[in-house]
Amino acid sequence: MTVNKAAPGRRGTASAPYLMTAPAVALFVVFILVPIGYAIWLSLHAMRVRGAGFGIRTEVFIGLENYLDAFRDSALVEALGNMLVYGLIMVPATMGLALLFALLLDAPRVGGKRYSRITIFLPYAVPGVIASLLWGFIYLPAVSPISAALEAVGLPAADFFGDTSIFFSIANIAVWGSVGFNMVVLYTTLRAIPKELYEAARLDGCTEWQIALQIKIPLLRPALVMTSVFTLIGMLQVFSEPATLRPMTNAITQDWVPLMRVYQQAFVENDVYLGAATSVLLAAATVLLSLGAIGVFRIRTNRSER
Amino acid sequence: MHSRRTFLASSAAMLFLSACGSGGADDAAPAASPIGGDENAAATLTFWAWAENIQRVVDLWNSKNPTQKVTLSGQAASDELIAKFLTAVKAGNAPDILQVEYQSLPTLITNNALQDLTPVIGDVKSAFPDGTWNLTSFGGATYGVPQDVGPMMLFYRADIFEDLGLKVPATWEEFGALAETVRKKDDKRYLTTFSPGDAGWLSGFAQQAGANWWTNEGGAWKVSIDDPATKKMLSFWGELVNSGTLLGDPMYTPQWNSQMNDGTIIAWPSAVWGAGVLAGVAPSSKGKWKMAPLPQWSADERFTGFWGGSSTAVAASSKQQAQAAKFAKWMNTDPEALKVLVEIGLYPSATAGQTSGGLGAAPDYMASQTDYYESAAAIAQTARGFSSWGPNTNVTYGALEDLMPTAVKEKADFAAVATKVQEMSLADLKKQGYEVSGG
Numbered sequence: 001m002t003v004n005k006a007a008p009g010r011r012g013t014a015s016a017p018y019l020m021t022a023p024a025v026a027l028f029v030v031f032i033l034v035p036i037g038y039a040i041w042l043s044l045h046a047m048r049v050r051g052a053g054f055g056i057r058t059e060v061f062i063g064l065e066n067y068l069d070a071f072r073d074s075a076l077v078e079a080l081g082n083m084l085v086y087g088l089i090m091v092p093a094t095m096g097l098a099l100l101f102a103l104l105l106d107a108p109r110v111g112g113k114r115y116s117r118i119t120i121f122l123p124y125a126v127p128g129v130i131a132s133l134l135w136g137f138i139y140l141p142a143v144s145p146i147s148a149a150l151e152a153v154g155l156p157a158a159d160f161f162g163d164t165s166i167f168f169s170i171a172n173i174a175v176w177g178s179v180g181f182n183m184v185v186l187y188t189t190l191r192a193i194p195k196e197l198y199e200a201a202r203l204d205g206c207t208e209w210q211i212a213l214q215i216k217i218p219l220l221r222p223a224l225v226m227t228s229v230f231t232l233i234g235m236l237q238v239f240s241e242p243a244t245l246r247p248m249t250n251a252i253t254q255d256w257v258p259l260m261r262v263y264q265q266a267f268v269e270n271d272v273y274l275g276a277a278t279s280v281l282l283a284a285a286t287v288l289l290s291l292g293a294i295g296v297f298r299i300r301t302n303r304s305e306r
Numbered sequence: 307m308h309s310r311r312t313f314l315a316s317s318a319a320m321l322f323l324s325a326c327g328s329g330g331a332d333d334a335a336p337a338a339s340p341i342g343g344d345e346n347a348a349a350t351l352t353f354w355a356w357a358e359n360i361q362r363v364v365d366l367w368n369s370k371n372p373t374q375k376v377t378l379s380g381q382a383a384s385d386e387l388i389a390k391f392l393t394a395v396k397a398g399n400a401p402d403i404l405q406v407e408y409q410s411l412p413t414l415i416t417n418n419a420l421q422d423l424t425p426v427i428g429d430v431k432s433a434f435p436d437g438t439w440n441l442t443s444f445g446g447a448t449y450g451v452p453q454d455v456g457p458m459m460l461f462y463r464a465d466i467f468e469d470l471g472l473k474v475p476a477t478w479e480e481f482g483a484l485a486e487t488v489r490k491k492d493d494k495r496y497l498t499t500f501s502p503g504d505a506g507w508l509s510g511f512a513q514q515a516g517a518n519w520w521t522n523e524g525g526a527w528k529v530s531i532d533d534p535a536t537k538k539m540l541s542f543w544g545e546l547v548n549s550g551t552l553l554g555d556p557m558y559t560p561q562w563n564s565q566m567n568d569g570t571i572i573a574w575p576s577a578v579w580g581a582g583v584l585a586g587v588a589p590s591s592k593g594k595w596k597m598a599p600l601p602q603w604s605a606d607e608r609f610t611g612f613w614g615g616s617s618t619a620v621a622a623s624s625k626q627q628a629q630a631a632k633f634a635k636w637m638n639t640d641p642e643a644l645k646v647l648v649e650i651g652l653y654p655s656a657t658a659g660q661t662s663g664g665l666g667a668a669p670d671y672m673a674s675q676t677d678y679y680e681s682a683a684a685i686a687q688t689a690r691g692f693s694s695w696g697p698n699t700n701v702t703y704g705a706l707e708d709l710m711p712t713a714v715k716e717k718a719d720f721a722a723v724a725t726k727v728q729e730m731s732l733a734d735l736k737k738q739g740y741e742v743s744g745g
Contacts, residue, residue: 047738048738049416049739050739056416057416140559140561141561142564142565143564246503247559248556248559248560248561249555249711250555250556250714250715253711254704266389267386268389268701268703268704269704269734270388270392270417270700272393
């Protein structure tokens with residue numbers, strides 16, 4: 001009896017994990033590993049011409065030539081520079097505002113919480129391209145309500161597409177769209193903190209300000225790490241905002257940020273092979289940076305927990 | 307050289323572009339891969355196109371050919387369509403029929419994505435002006451049926467010209483002087499804007515100035531984007547834009563729409579299809595715009611260039627090529643189809659389309675200019691294009707559209723952009739393995 005029961009039980013424990021993870025593994029292989037493999041395969045090939053005249057292009061293996069081209073690509077370096085400047089504005093602004101709003105919403109005696117929460121979250125529901133088009137209208141001097149308002153009170157119209165202001169204009173769209181999401185993550189974590197901690201702090205004579213700094217923020221650390229990594233990845237993936245605004249201004253080139261450079265290579269110059277090589281390099285950089293960021297935050301968190 | 311010719315002629319996959327004028331009958335015409343099938347057999351065809359309301363032509367076809375159904379799939383325009391089509395070819399689900407801008411044909415041909423239609427479309431050749439037919443023919447092989455052309459012309463606000471006492475410029479010199487006059491008379495207005503991010507527009511100006519960016523000499527490509535004609539044209543615009551006499555902002559933005567509507571911009575060098583665009587972006591100034599020939603580089607010349615225009619091509623991967631070719635021919639030569647093409651705002655390539663009844667009345671928007679299409683037809687006669695599009699026109703356009711806006715932003719030398727684009731275009735040809743001649 002017991003033997004009979006144990007035998008199928010053992011077989012079950014042996015195969016069950018594989019069976020249960022099979023769907024996830026299959027999806028991972030089909031939608032992650034295979035495309036990555038294909039991109040790497042593409043990056044080692046190129047279309048080259050046989051013969052004179054128009055010639056027919058055929059796919060040939062060229063080794064690491066595309067990678068050398070990508071490394072030597074001054075446009076890519078410039079694009080990385082633009083992305084970093086954009087990131088220096090976007091990441092701190094998004095995280096700072098998300099934290100500020102979350103703390104304000106969590107503070108006692110704040111009115112209109114539900115309304116504010118929805119208002120701040122709503123832009124997240126607007127697709128990036130649509131948001132960029134909307135902001136484009138606001139930035140273009142001839143149709144901008146801001147410029148019109150400034151002119152009405154006798155001030156010079158703001159130039160949203162200047163050499164420096166362009167970075168703020170683009171970052172603003174991303175911040176507007178992503179603060180709400182990050183705020184909700186942080187706010188939810190705040191609501192999960194046991195209220196007894198605050199009561200104890202208040203009995204000890206803490207002000208709300210001190211509670212926020214000494215209790216809430218330290219306990220928010222894991223959520224802050226996660227949202228920071230998301231925001232960093234968002235910076236690396238910046239594409240739709242500048243790409244949508246590009247036709248409206250001379251200040252954004254076709255290869256303004258790295259992903260726009262990849263798009264240009266793959267779909268304007270029809271060289272998916274070089275585009276794939278650049279993508280592989282960028283993906284590698286993204287993984288390294290994300291791991292690095294998580295590592296740094298982990299070390300800090302562990303230390304503070306000890 | 308002779309042995310190369312023989313080699314080329316023997317290679318079925320090889321295409322050979324005869325250089326302008328010099329290509330004799332002995333030039334190796336590609337041995338066309340046979341186009342299979344019965345053109346009257348039942349078929350279900352897919353058609354990728356972006357022209358607005360082209361569904362109407364498709365509906366007309368479907369009502370007349372119940373056994374050969376064409377399904378239209380509206381697509382993103384031009385460059386994006388090319389990228390999408392090439393991807394679809396790779397993926398094995400390309401459409402049968404495709405709308406292609408003339409300058410994109412070489413990219414598709416060299417990627418082996420288009421069917422050589424030479425054996426089946428010879429019978430409609432006479433329906434088109436020779437110059438237009440050449441836009442889809444490369445080295446004696448024809449890859450598409452010309453659909454519409456875009457000879458360039460100048461649109462201007464007749465009412466504002468009259469108010470300010472302005473004369474329509476006949477030469478570019480007068481155009482430049484006029485731009486300054488406009489600024490002096492009314493500092494809210496500009497004669498026009500120089501849109502730096504539109505390579506097709508710029509190449510139209512270059513064609514008018516007499517440039518010939520690509521020629522193929524004995525199998526080797528000669529690239530001359532930095533020729534004197536192009537540089538002269540770019541320097542001319544550069545002076546006006548850098549001095550603030552003209553705007554340097556892109557076209558087709560919400561701001562441009564508003565400026566075209568409210569009279570901030572009072573002239574627009576465009577193409578024959580411009581009337582349709584104006585009707586969309588500046589509805590409130592209906593009847594106030596007029597059209598004139600593009601200003602000339604010298605008073606005794608009569609030239610213009612092309613901006614836009616497209617053809618109907620058949621995919622190499624299509625399993626119903628004969629039927630697809632039949633549709634392409636019908637759409638661009640049948641009198642009823644041409645009439646619909648005109649009604650949806652296209653200026654057909656076929657001679658009959660430019661003279662037939664449909665074109666008689668001016669477009670509604672240009673009501674004040676009753677002889678609109680007669681003037682357009684006269685201007686179309688003076689249009690000259692490049693003798694050929696290069697095999698890497700997309701890369702060249704990309705470079706131009708990347709560098710020109712920056713030059714405007716930095717008030718740099720516009721002609722220097724041509725030199726840079728020339729270098730980039732040549733380097734790309736060499737990298738891809740093309741033979742390149744001269745500088």
